[in-house]
Amino acid sequence: MFGEWRAKINILRICEVDYELLHSIIKKSNIPITKLAECCGISRYAFYKKINGEGEFKITEYIRLCETLGIDIMDTITKEGNVN
Template identity: 45%
Template sequence: MTNTLELEIAIKRAGITKRKLAEMLGLSEMGLYKKINNITEFKASEIAKLAEILDLKNKDEIFFNQEVI
């Protein structure tokens, strides 16, 4: 499951809007919202692209943490 809080922090830190991020990932804004909030899952290719766009050093903690609150 996605650690929503950590991902939100990473997005803010990168200074990118969710609208622009969704566009860069080829998703609708609603599609991105659903993935961030664990309604649907990110694909491996989307995680790789997010890690690059947001310069994530802790992608495993964000996307592969089993103890997400």
């Protein structure tokens, strides 16, 4: 599952998520938040905190989220930061 992402993981460790873009993509997807949280393996509460920038996604959670949304993970990265 994560084979195609291996080359991107080192880049993700020093990047920051564009949360405005992420919110837009989630809204357009029409996938329920509960389903997205489930796909990430976290609670709905934790998911809301993370998409609002109040917590950080683990790399595996973020990969699962992007796969569920059908987007390339690098499309949501803006600048250097700290994504664990």
